[in-house]
Amino acid sequence: MIYLDYQATTPLAPEVAAAMRLWTEEKFANPHSPSREGREAAAAIEVAREQVQQAIGLGGGSLAFTGSATEAINWAIKGTLEKSLPGRNRIVTVATEHAAVLDTCEWLGKRGVEVTCLPVGSDGLLSLDTLKAALNDRVALVAVMLVNNEIGVIQPVEEAARIAQAAGALMLCDAVQGLGRIEIPEGPDLVGVSAHKIYGPKGIGALWMRKGAEPAPLIHGGGQEQGLRSGTLSPALCTGFGVAAKLASTQFEQDREHVEALWNAIMPELDGWIVNGSTDLRYRGNLNIRRENIDAARLIGDLRDIAFSLGSACASGSGRPSHVLRAIGLSDREARSSIRLGFGRYTSKAELVGAIRRINEAAEAQERFAA
Numbered sequence: 001m002i003y004l005d006y007q008a009t010t011p012l013a014p015e016v017a018a019a020m021r022l023w024t025e026e027k028f029a030n031p032h033s034p035s036r037e038g039r040e041a042a043a044a045i046e047v048a049r050e051q052v053q054q055a056i057g058l059g060g061g062s063l064a065f066t067g068s069a070t071e072a073i074n075w076a077i078k079g080t081l082e083k084s085l086p087g088r089n090r091i092v093t094v095a096t097e098h099a100a101v102l103d104t105c106e107w108l109g110k111r112g113v114e115v116t117c118l119p120v121g122s123d124g125l126l127s128l129d130t131l132k133a134a135l136n137d138r139v140a141l142v143a144v145m146l147v148n149n150e151i152g153v154i155q156p157v158e159e160a161a162r163i164a165q166a167a168g169a170l171m172l173c174d175a176v177q178g179l180g181r182i183e184i185p186e187g188p189d190l191v192g193v194s195a196h197k198i199y200g201p202k203g204i205g206a207l208w209m210r211k212g213a214e215p216a217p218l219i220h221g222g223g224q225e226q227g228l229r230s231g232t233l234s235p236a237l238c239t240g241f242g243v244a245a246k247l248a249s250t251q252f253e254q255d256r257e258h259v260e261a262l263w264n265a266i267m268p269e270l271d272g273w274i275v276n277g278s279t280d281l282r283y284r285g286n287l288n289i290r291r292e293n294i295d296a297a298r299l300i301g302d303l304r305d306i307a308f309s310l311g312s313a314c315a316s317g318s319g320r321p322s323h324v325l326r327a328i329g330l331s332d333r334e335a336r337s338s339i340r341l342g343f344g345r346y347t348s349k350a351e352l353v354g355a356i357r358r359i360n361e362a363a364e365a366q367e368r369f370a371a
């Protein structure tokens with residue numbers, strides 16, 4: 001199988017699997033217990049916390065582990081609104097955000113919070129003037145993602161944070177697809193990340209919080225994670241996340257150059273395809289492309305040994321065209337003719353080029369059949 005779905009999830013790095021083994025096969029202490037073994041597990045978690053914070057690269061804040069980035073984002077949004085001053089009851093976000101943001105905002109919208117969802121241009125980018133015009137002194141939170149999971153475009157997060165904070169709002173950045181791929185810019189007050197997008201394990205995410213911007217707790221219980229997020233932490237998952245984050249830091253340049261080389265290798269093979277979203281302001285391990293009149297779902301069905309996806313993993317299977325492709329102005333038909341190829345650390349040039357050639361042949365076969 002050729003795996004080209006790196007936005008959905010990444011393979012577990014062998015270094016991560018090796019580091020987790022100690023905590024799955026040998027040691028089992030509760031990291032919140034005062035026993036020697038418990039303190040050893042707690043110490044391993046603190047090493048991991050430091051490694052994830054270093055990979056995020058923002059100074060002066062703290063980090064709490066969560067069960068996923070979805071949880072981190074739910075917590076950031078709901079907990080910020082809960083803590084905000086009485087007159088600040090508005091959230092401003094963007095039409096192309098992940099469902100973790102949009103659905104949480106919609107849920108709050110049904111409970112009296114005012115939600116403004118800003119449009120993007122045909123390149124998928126948020127205009128800072130549009131953001132500025134949307135802000136007033138009722139906004140508690142602005143949520144703008146770093147790298148879009150469907151089309152890979154990079155939003156102007158640093159500038160957006162400055163604008164949000166000038167209006168007295170906090171800024172949340174969903175950096176799930178950015179961590180380890182591009183630098184996370186200074187500015188956000190809250191940053192959500194996930195281990196399984198950086199070659200770490202599934203089932204663990206984290207929220208980075210600038211001092212003073214900690215949201216009210218979402219999950220109540222034993223008071224773990226500085227009293228902000230209750231629940232026993234898994235030393236295995238935290239260690240896995242930590243080692244994955246350390247690799248993301250130490251291999252950052254190598255990974256970036258590798259993805260750049262893959263992008264350059266695939267470009268000459270794209271005759272007949274149009275890239276969805278900006279080609280410049282984009283993480284290049286995400287190639288979302290469309291081809292007139294092809295049925296992308298059929299293409300995936302025809303090529304079962306190549307793992308790639310429709311425009312969005314979330315839209316896949318639901319029959320609904322992707323909200324992101326719609327937001328950049330594509331018709332339903334164009335969205336249904338779009339595929340996403342995601343590649344990264346373990347993709348070779350030969351398999352990527354081989355895969356796109358086979359995708360091209362299958363697309364041409366569809367075109368011949370339709371003619």
Ligand code: PLP
Pocket residue numbers: 007008067068069070071098100145147148149174176177193194195204205
């Ligand atoms: N945000 C973005 C941009 C994502 O791509 C994803 C995962 O698909 C998430 C949030 C949710 O992450 P998790 O799987 O850790 O809940």
